Amino acid sequence: MIALLFAATLSTTALAAAPADGETAAKPIYYTLTPALVGNYGSGERLKYYKADVALRVATAEAQAKVEHHEPLIRNQLILLFAEQTDASLSSVEAKETLRQEALKQVRDVLEQEEGTPLVDDLLFNNLIIQ
Template sequence: MQWLRNSALARWLSVVLVVGVMLAVSVHAEDEPPAEGEEAAPAPPKAIYLPLKPSFVVNYGGAGRLKYIKAEVSVRLDSSEAANAVRHHMPYIRNNLVMLFASQTDESLTSQAGKEALRQDALTEVRKVILDEDGLEGVTDLFFNTLIVQK
């Protein structure tokens, strides 16, 4: 029975020790205010993620057996102006992406390198539309949330 009490006491002391260490580390890790005469560095702009809805479902590969791509795409933007531009030019962007997806081949969609090249090409298309139409460079990245290839 004495061992059980000591074991429970040991566990309790371990918990107290861990919490104390965590508090000490968090207090020490807090940013110090800027020194006199120094200005605080501006915070980086927050990223905006905008899904291009609805999902893209596109036939590809030409004649023969029916093959399709289903892709859920999101773009990362660095400003609300860029987000508004993407929303405004959504039909143009969707058209260019549908044409890009439809031009793919089995070879370009079977490897990871091919899928990455498709992602980069799609990013280039979106950037091109926004730059040509509004003169903005706020599209920072493009992501496939889902990419399904049915051969």
């Protein structure tokens, strides 16, 4: 009797821990552009540098594969965007958020031109260093 009760308790615990099919499909995938983007920005006598660790959020593994395939084009677009920046466009939290939104727009535009769909749900700066 005790063994039967123990077996019933163990099986209900295992069922409760198993994820439903809908839960695993809803989890986003984060694709990190590696190595980090590094370059110069602004103009003037003194060189200014940035280093940006960027992650792209996609919904499916298929979208991740397509983003990975187009990574050189995405990196190029982001490097060009960062090169256009000034001290004012990188100095405050609001300015960095504006830059993040513009970077997301540019990545989505590139992917829409190449794949016919934007594929990327969000763009995140894991690290943004300005010197």
